Amino acid sequence: xxxxxxxAELERRCERARALxxxxxxxxxxxxxxxxxxxxxxxxSDLWASPTRPFYLVIPREGEPxxxxxxxxxxQWRRTxxxxxxxxxxxxxxxxxxxxxxxxxxxRSGRRFGCVGxxxxxxxxxxxxxADALKLIDxxxxxxxxxxxxxxxxxxxxxxxxxxxxxxxxxxxxxxxFARLPGMVTPASTESDxxxxxxxxxxxxxxxxxxxxxxxxGPGGYDNIxxxxxxxxxxxxxxxxxxxxxxxxxxFCDFDRNLSVGPAPAPAAQAYVVLHRATAxxxxxxxxxxxxxxxxxxxxxxxxxxxxxxxxxxxxxxGLGMSLTEWPSNKPDDLTPLRPGIVLTIEPGVDFxxxxxxxxxENVVITEDGCELLSVRAAPELPEVPW
Amino acid sequence: xxxxxxxAELERRCERARALxxxxxxxxxxxxxxxxxxxxxxxxSDLWASPTRPFYLVIPREGEPxxxxxxxxxxQWRRTxxxxxxxxxxxxxxxxxxxxxxxxxxxRSGRRFGCVGxxxxxxxxxxxxxADALKLIDxxxxxxxxxxxxxxxxxxxxxxxxxxxxxxxxxxxxxxxFARLPGMVTPASTESDxxxxxxxxxxxxxxxxxxxxxxxxGPGGYDNIxxxxxxxxxxxxxxxxxxxxxxxxxxFCDFDRNLSVGPAPAPAAQAYVVLHRATAxxxxxxxxxxxxxxxxxxxxxxxxxxxxxxxxxxxxxxGLGMSLTEWPSNKPDDLTPLRPGIVLTIEPGVDFxxxxxxxxxENVVITEDGCELLSVRAAPELPEVPW
Numbered sequence: 001x002x003x004x005x006x007x008a009e010l011e012r013r014c015e016r017a018r019a020l021x022x023x024x025x026x027x028x029x030x031x032x033x034x035x036x037x038x039x040x041x042x043x044x045s046d047l048w049a050s051p052t053r054p055f056y057l058v059i060p061r062e063g064e065p066x067x068x069x070x071x072x073x074x075x076q077w078r079r080t081x082x083x084x085x086x087x088x089x090x091x092x093x094x095x096x097x098x099x100x101x102x103x104x105x106x107x108r109s110g111r112r113f114g115c116v117g118x119x120x121x122x123x124x125x126x127x128x129x130x131a132d133a134l135k136l137i138d139x140x141x142x143x144x145x146x147x148x149x150x151x152x153x154x155x156x157x158x159x160x161x162x163x164x165x166x167x168x169x170x171x172x173x174x175x176x177x178f179a180r181l182p183g184m185v186t187p188a189s190t191e192s193d194x195x196x197x198x199x200x201x202x203x204x205x206x207x208x209x210x211x212x213x214x215x216x217x218g219p220g221g222y223d224n225i226x227x228x229x230x231x232x233x234x235x236x237x238x239x240x241x242x243x244x245x246x247x248x249x250x251x252f253c254d255f256d257r258n259l260s261v262g263p264a265p266a267p268a269a270q271a272y273v274v275l276h277r278a279t280a281x282x283x284x285x286x287x288x289x290x291x292x293x294x295x296x297x298x299x300x301x302x303x304x305x306x307x308x309x310x311x312x313x314x315x316x317x318x319g320l321g322m323s324l325t326e327w328p329s330n331k332p333d334d335l336t337p338l339r340p341g342i343v344l345t346i347e348p349g350v351d352f353x354x355x356x357x358x359x360x361x362e363n364v365v366i367t368e369d370g371c372e373l374l375s376v377r378a379a380p381e382l383p384e385v386p387w
Numbered sequence: 388x389x390x391x392x393x394x395a396e397l398e399r400r401c402e403r404a405r406a407l408x409x410x411x412x413x414x415x416x417x418x419x420x421x422x423x424x425x426x427x428x429x430x431x432s433d434l435w436a437s438p439t440r441p442f443y444l445v446i447p448r449e450g451e452p453x454x455x456x457x458x459x460x461x462x463q464w465r466r467t468x469x470x471x472x473x474x475x476x477x478x479x480x481x482x483x484x485x486x487x488x489x490x491x492x493x494x495r496s497g498r499r500f501g502c503v504g505x506x507x508x509x510x511x512x513x514x515x516x517x518a519d520a521l522k523l524i525d526x527x528x529x530x531x532x533x534x535x536x537x538x539x540x541x542x543x544x545x546x547x548x549x550x551x552x553x554x555x556x557x558x559x560x561x562x563x564x565f566a567r568l569p570g571m572v573t574p575a576s577t578e579s580d581x582x583x584x585x586x587x588x589x590x591x592x593x594x595x596x597x598x599x600x601x602x603x604x605g606p607g608g609y610d611n612i613x614x615x616x617x618x619x620x621x622x623x624x625x626x627x628x629x630x631x632x633x634x635x636x637x638x639f640c641d642f643d644r645n646l647s648v649g650p651a652p653a654p655a656a657q658a659y660v661v662l663h664r665a666t667a668x669x670x671x672x673x674x675x676x677x678x679x680x681x682x683x684x685x686x687x688x689x690x691x692x693x694x695x696x697x698x699x700x701x702x703x704x705x706g707l708g709m710s711l712t713e714w715p716s717n718k719p720d721d722l723t724p725l726r727p728g729i730v731l732t733i734e735p736g737v738d739f740x741x742x743x744x745x746x747x748x749e750n751v752v753i754t755e756d757g758c759e760l761l762s763v764r765a766a767p768e769l770p771e772v773p774w
Contacts, residue, residue, distance in 0.1 A: 003618075044615055044616045049632055050712040051597040052705070072700055076613040084389070089703055093715055094509035120518040121480035123438045130520055131507040131534065147518065160732075196590060210596065212436040226463040228431055231390075245436055313459055315480055325437040329479055380569040 002249035028109035029148035032127035117148025124149035171374035195229035212245030221356035282346035311349030389636035400566035415496035419514035505537025511536035582616035599632030608743035669733035698736030
């Protein structure tokens with residue numbers, strides 16, 4: 001376990017949110033998603049795995065934040081969150097799962113703008129039912145409802161030193177497990193055998209959870225890197241990749257590693273070298289003043305120059321933090337300027353051979369004068385498991 | 388990895404949904420949550436960990452289902468899902484993340500009722516942004532939008548033999564890890580040390596993921612069972628509990644085990660015996676013809692008769708399946724009749740001493756003439772780790 005965020009840091013996040021709420025013309029924001037409630041309050045709980053009882057955090061532009069909690073969760077709230085104003089309802093109570101109480105709290109917020117923010121925009125999710133969201137929008141009239149997810153993005157995109165420490169920790173843990181991966185690929189293993197050893201190793205090594213694990217393998221290469229591990233038996237001549245999103249203290253790593261089972265087949269070995277160089281170019285381009293689009297183009301340029309075919313994944317990397325994928329997107333139309341504290345995956349992919357694809361991925365945080373690797377850089381040539 | 392559900396079973400689920408859609412006066416339903424999309428299509432993916440790209444499944448009352456997928460996910464869809472009609476859009480594309488395509492597919496559905504179902508009701512979640520849900524509701528006019536989550540509940544509540552096999556598997560794996568737990572509680576360990584060993588053991592033993600893990604400990608007992616493991620050092624005289632929700636093939640177990648570090652303190656040992664008997668009564672009551680309320684009352688009666696104080700958790704157990712908590716709730720006002728295939732947690736709790744609580748939990752599936760335990764029954768007396 002990582003030590004909790006300092007109360008001062010959590011309060012500062014709320015302060016910044018308030019300043020932005022003024023700019024966004026919101027009198028208050030209502031947060032119901034795990035990530036945003038945790039980001040602003042510090043509330044850390046596995047209870048989000050259950051959809052029965054929602055948790056609400058109201059941050060008004062003026063005045064103190066309030067938590068609206070299912071009865072019984074108060075002590076766990078107090079243990080991890082700094083927000084002291086708590087109201088509760090006897091849950092589960094499907095006919096009114098806290099909505100009436102939340103509406104009353106929101107109505108007590110100032111009325112300067114006559115508008116309350118809900119999490120609505122791209123890549124956001126609500127942690128309540130759609131029926132409750134509609135009921136709330138209706139109940140709040142004449143108060144209008146706007147979006148506060150853009151504001152949350154803006155804040156969460158720039159990571160603090162304490163957040164970067166968690167990202168560094170999970171990157172180190174996953175790198176250590178990947179370094180041990182060749183020893184887990186033993187004769188007669190299936191994808192799922194290897195995945196199971198790898199996940200147990202991540203957990204023993206210090207990861208809290210492994211919400212994301214994709215496994216790909218095939219003779220000479222694989223054709224996608226989105227699949228869960230299967231019962232496919234690994235064989236000499238296979239190329240495999242594991243892509244993992246493990247967490248420490250609620251923060252994700254997201255990177256993959258490729259391996260050849262036995263001597264590396266030439267086309268895969270060549271694709272690997274292209275990707276290693278494209279990744280290097282992406283890392284080089286990831287610096288303050290550049291844009292997410294620049295990081296895309298730097299990678300694409302290497303792939304093109306080496307005569308390889310770009311994979312069609314829509315982007316070559318993305319933001320990373322409390323979610324496996326965040327903003328920005330490393331793609332031609334994302335002109336987000338990179339600033340210190342932005343965390344990115346550098347993730348080029350190439351198509352090769354007959355329907356094969358290969359993907360590389362590293363994680364970096366933008367610093368004052370470039371970027372710092374959060375993952376231990378992959379080997380420059382396709383590693384081989386002796387078989 | 389468990390073997391995938393047979394195509395015939397997945398198709399049968401859709402067929403049943405269609406019959407219920409007729410009753411619920413829906414022309415089609417649009418599913419966007421991981422659980423419901425997986426339940427009807429078979430699509431199994433860790434990509435849901437990323438909120439960037441949604442996945443949509445449309446099941447019309449008449450005609451074939453359609454998947455609307457982000458470009459690049461088609462091959463992974465075909466690998467796991469049986470639904471063959473696929474449309475896609477170039478994702479990520481925040482300005483239209485598939486909504487226009489989905490609306491067009493929904494408009495092609497029959498118009499008998501003029502109403503399309505979205506996941507709206509109690510304990511449901513949408514897998515798209517609130518802005519996209521509102522846009523969709525607006526775009527679909529004059530088609531009305533209703534709730535299809537109740538229909539999904541009805542179907543998912545009765546588990547098939549293949550689903551029960553997965554629940555049995557995860558119950559067995561967690562039971563085996565719990566049996567090894569005393570050996571993981573070593574001197575100088577913290578809660579989080581023990582939790583880490585336990586999670587690694589679950590994964591090595593065959594669990595796919597461990598989305599839920601609550602750890603409680605304290606001298607003579609604990610005061611809540613909602614907390615994540617902390618850096619608290621365990622000591623002789625502590626009573627600890629781990630409650631875990633691990634998964635196999637997307638299906639959860641949800642039960643806990645209590646342990647005394649050194650000789651069991653008398654009040655905790657007494658509370659344990661009360662709970663063990665209350666659990667036995669709950670298991671006895673869990674049979675076809677009884678209601679969820681009956682299962683609550685059977686447990687409450689034992690606690691009352693033994694002069695103990697009922698804990699205020701709102702219910703003494705709940706449904707279990709693809710979510711950690713499902714319907715029904717074992718509470719006085721839930722009159723859901725139990726039928727074969729319903730899976731329940733039996734979960735009594737008592738308050739004791741000065742602010743302490745203890746909770747027991749077992750998992751059962753209702754059979755033709757009673758119920759079958761999915762967890763290996765806890766010991767009748769509070770187990771002690773020699774320290």
